[in-house]
Amino acid sequence: MPEPLIALRDVSRVYRRGADDVHALEHVSLTIAGGLFAALMGPSGSGKSTLLNLLSGIDRPSGGDVVVAGKRLNDLSEDALARWRSRHVGLIFQFYNLIPVLSALENVELPLLLTALDRRERLARARLALDVVGLGARAAHAPAELSGGEQQRVAIARAIVTDPDLIIADEPTGDLDARNADQILRLLLELSHELQKTVVMVTHDPRASEWVDIVFHLEKGVLKETYAGGAGKARAPATGGPP
Amino acid sequence: MKYLPFVFRNLFRNKLRTALTGGAIGLAMLLVCFFMTMPGGIDRLLSEISSNVRVSVHNKGGVVYDLPSAYVQRVRGIPGVAAVNGEVWFGGAYEDEGIVTFPSFAIDPDTVGAVWPDYGIDPLVLEKFRRQRDAVIVGRETMKKYRWRIGQQVSLVSTIWPVTLAFKIVGEIPNDRAPHFWMQREYLAQALEAQDRQLDTVGTIWVRVADPTLVHDVMTRAVAMFRNSPAEVNAETEKSFFASFFGSLQSFVQIILVVTGLVALCVLCIAANTASMAVRERSREIAVLRAIGFGRGVIFGMLVAESVVLATAAGSAGALLTYAFSAMIRTLSGSSMGGTEVGALTGFLVTREIVARGIALSAVVGLVAGIAPAWGAARRPVAETLREVF
Known part of the structure; x- marks a missing residue:
């Protein structure tokens, strides 16, 4: 069995809302091996996005351990987490969230500004990432000139341009039609299986389970069920699940 | 970057x-x-419009109050003083205007060049000013304003003294912003004597100090010289004088x-x-x-x-x-x-x-x-x- 890239042990997250405590996650434990395509599923308010934020180092747990790529994230400062994210995590959002005043190429170049690469090298890598997602010819276009599916592919290029270990996708197909959604899911699957990236995706789309290796089903902040997805069944034996 | x-x-x-x-x-x-x-x-x-070595000595009560004319000689004796000139406000109004539209003073013609060398007045003009009793030197600003010419006769009605005097312009102060109208002190004194009045006061005593480093010392001595007298004085550099004048x-x-x-x-x-x-x-x-x-x-x-x-x-x-x-x-x-x-x-x-x-x-x-x-x-x-x- 491959080494787990992600290991959550007894993780809880409690938010303070006025005088009340909101338990977004309660005692969740799971592992995800490197190179897997995993889905976090469940109804609204089940804690999927909270879990995603913890995995990506955007948020910190109230209790338990979050270990990603061998690093315990609990104790890192805000700035240390930002540095860690820039090296190890690629993020994809539901609404693409490209910078409208930058071209597709410049959007993809953005995370590389945080590296020591010179401009020529940054642009070369950004072009390569755009080629990977099939948008090399649209590099000079502004986001407003691209379709929803194309914008999401630019966002994926932005997520992979730093060659991260982990790709986090929050409802990446939520704003797309079925054809574009399939293209995005196929792309994420290829990143996982061919480039050995670990992809963790939050989704409401029941069809998405057919594309992933493993599904974690959450309800009311509790991990209720773990099962192999369509891609996972084809890649037996299972490579992730509760520890 | x-x-x-x-x-x-x-x-x-x-x-x-x-x-x-x-x-x-x-x-x-x-x-x-x-x-x-x-x-x-x-x-x-x-x-x-001012010099850093020219000092104004005037009545402590303000420039509208006079000083005894004997003060001029005493100030002249202060070490470091190069030249002194006591001026008397004439307050002349031109023609029928009835109001003072430029500053007119009666001054000592012998020390004009020494007290105001920076005004650049032609020495020949100063010589004429000394020789002719009714001579006046007028600033270019006032000359231009009234389109006066050198050699022209003009009359001023004093708003201070009970006299009307006729003058002959012998020259100008070559500065576009000079409004002065300078007449001989003796000319005013004689006109007043004709009415059994004496001109025995001065308004402001202008002092040119020989060296800028002595200015403070001269001012201090001038103030000390007349302390506890009936007419105490204040002394200030021309620049600060004008600055307070234009407060x-x-x-x-x-x-x-x-x-x-x-x-x-x-x-x-x-x-x-x-x-x-x-x-x-x-x-x-x-x-x-x-x-x-x-x-x-x-x-x-x-x-x-x-x-x-x-x-x-x-x-x-x-x-x-x-x-x-x-x-x-x-x-x-x-x-x-x-x-x-x-x-x-x-x-x-x-x-x-x-x-x-x-x-x-x-x-x-x-x-x-x-x-x-x-x-x-x-x-x-x-x-x-x-x-x-x-």
């Missing part, structure tokens, strides 16, 4: 707002630069400085408002940048840089515009305006130093205006921002 293109792109995201904010900052800096010339300009004006001008300068500060504060508020709006509008993008790894320092730096670049560019444009305007005035005054010099008004023209100060002030305004919104945006926890915007 690698973030600068991104900063510029963000600046031109909302072109109209950037243009309006830039216009407001540029216009304000234009005013600030003009206002900044005021203190120096007035100081220069005072310097130009209202100093108040005006202070008002101008306050207005300058308020304008700078307005610019600060405008720039801060723009920076706040820019940050608020881009909450989502800032959250995304934070999420993909941009640290708080980078976000803070980029947002502050936007504010600084906008304020500095707009402020520079305003400041340079004032410099261009001043350069145009200099050029015109030296050529097409018939070679007339701007003279003392040069002090009111914008210099490179003022432009540099205006640009520096703009940058500071941008920096201060950008700090608070940028600090707020950079410090917000990224998870909290993401929850709000997604």
Whole structure:
């Protein structure tokens, strides 16, 4: 069995809302091996996005351990987490969230500004990432000139341009039609299986389970069920699940 | 530097707002630069019409009170004094005007050249002034105002003394801003004697000190000399004399400085408002940048840089515009305006130093205006921002 890239042990997250405590996650434990395509599923308010934020180092747990790529994230400062994210995590959002005043190429170049690469090298890598997602010819276009599916592919290029270990996708197909959604899911699957990236995706789309290796089903902040997805069944034996 | 293109792109995201904010900052800096010339300009004006080695000795009660004319001789005896001239206010009104429209004084013709050598009066004119009892020397400003000519006869009705005197203009003070009308003290004394009155007082005693380092000593001695006498005196340099004489001008300068500060504060508020709006509008993008790894320092730096670049560019444009305007005035005054010099008004023209100060002030305004919104945006926890915007 491959080494787990992600290991959550007894993780809880409690938010303070006025005088009340909101338990977004309660005692969740799971592992995800490197190179897997995993889905976090469940109804609204089940804690999927909270879990995603913890995995990506955007948020910190109230209790338990979050270990990603061998690093315990609990104790890192805000700035240390930002540095860690820039090296190890690629993020994809539901609404693409490209910078409208930058071209597709410049959007993809953005995370590389945080590296020591010179401009020529940054642009070369950004072009390569755009080629990977099939948008090399649209590099000079502004986001407003691209379709929803194309914008999401630019966002994926932005997520992979730093060659991260982990790709986090929050409802990446939520704003797309079925054809574009399939293209995005196929792309994420290829990143996982061919480039050995670990992809963790939050989704409401029941069809998405057919594309992933493993599904974690959450309800009311509790991990209720773990099962192999369509891609996972084809890649037996299972490579992730509760520890 | 690698973030600068991104900063510029963000600046031109909302072109109209950037243009309006830039216009407001540029216009304000234009005013600030003009206002900044005021203190120096007035100081220069005072310097130009006064000498740093000429001292005014006058009644402690104020220049409207007289001093005994014997004081002139006693002041002349103070070590360091090169020349002395006691002037008497004549208060002459020309023709039927009935009001005093230029300053007229009765003075000692023998020491005019020694007390006011910087006026550049022709020695031949001074000689004529000494020889002719009814001779007068008139400042060019007054000569021009009344279109008088040298050799012309003019009469003045005194508003102080019960006399009307006829004078012959023997020369002028070669300075466009000289309004003086100087007559011989003896001429006034004789006219008063004819009415059984004596001229035994002076208004202001003008003293030229031999060396600038002795000015303070001469003033101190003059004040001490007449302490506890019936007419105590005050002594001050000509510059401070005129400065107090034009006291209202100093108040005006202070008002101008306050207005300058308020304008700078307005610019600060405008720039801060723009920076706040820019940050608020881009909450989502800032959250995304934070999420993909941009640290708080980078976000803070980029947002502050936007504010600084906008304020500095707009402020520079305003400041340079004032410099261009001043350069145009200099050029015109030296050529097409018939070679007339701007003279003392040069002090009111914008210099490179003022432009540099205006640009520096703009940058500071941008920096201060950008700090608070940028600090707020950079410090917000990224998870909290993401929850709000997604």
